[in-house]
Amino acid sequence: MVSERIKIKKNVDLDLLTTLGIGGKANYFFLVGTVSDLSKLLKETGPRPYILGNGSNLLIKDGLIKKPVIKLVGKFGQVRKKGNVLEVGSSILLSFLIKYSLKEGLGGLENLAGIPASIGGMLVCGASSFQANIFDYLKEVEVMDFKGKLYKIKKDEINYGYRYSSLSGRIVVGASFSFPGNKSKSKEKIKNIIQKRIALQDFSLPSCGSVFKNPSQAAAGNLIEQVGLKGKRRGGLKISDKHANFIVNLGKGSFQDADYLIQNTKDIVYRKKGIVLEEEIQRWS
Secondary structure: OOOOOOEEEEEEEHHHHOOOOOOOEEEEEEEEOOHHHHHHHHHHOOOOOEEEOOOOOEEEOOOEEOOOEEEEOHHHHOEEEEOOEEEEEOOOEHHHHHHHHHHOOEOOOHHHOOOOOEHHHHHHHOOEEOOEEOOOOEEEEEEEOOOOOEEEEEHHHOOEEOOEEOOOOOEEEEEEEEOOEOOOOHHHHHHHHHHHHHHHOOOOOOEEEEOEOOOOOOOHHHHHHHOOOOOOEEOOEEEOOOOOOEEEEOOOOOHHHHHHHHHHHHHHHHHHHOOOOOEOOEEEO
């Protein structure tokens, strides 16, 4: 029996829970607030469920999503401070953690400012920006496998790099970070990073951020622009006029529109440049 503490919803609109604004309905949607309840649920749900963070970097198909979808809430959104160590729940957003850290006189996350993601999702995906990585100040991560077993992994036991980590395939439930004392210019640095993002990236319309990883030869956005795809439209979506590695939703975009633009971009970049673009986004089907 699923715990009474777990909230179960039917036919939840996932497009409202993603930054791109695309996605069908979750047949079963679970709101789980404790580690013990998550473990019990995983043992009972059957098919491996999807874990929904902040819905960024995510492309969900239209129609019915039959796999269970789990959203971590409650205790997964808590932070505890022990000296310069913060014990962080996986569902906490980066923006909140940065504000909390500065309030407590700690720094270290400035270069990541502006990424609209949860800490759990960032660790699984190996998030980084402006020469900083979410793993830089990590001490330890607490994860659960899809059989409901909980265990801890030290930072030096994790393999990670550009847009990947060995945590993939497991559920991050919490992490501890050891941050240095706040430098006097931390707030100014965050302001400058946010200004850089606004200048370089497209925040005017819903998007899932960068669609493709940057290959070794050149930035993906530059390659897409060089082959003439900047501004290309399909249905309710288009490749951003500002940053060609962004696909923006004009209001009625669909999964089919996104999939066409992604596949078409891959084909043309390969044909004209001989470079294979690899998707950075995660897909749910």
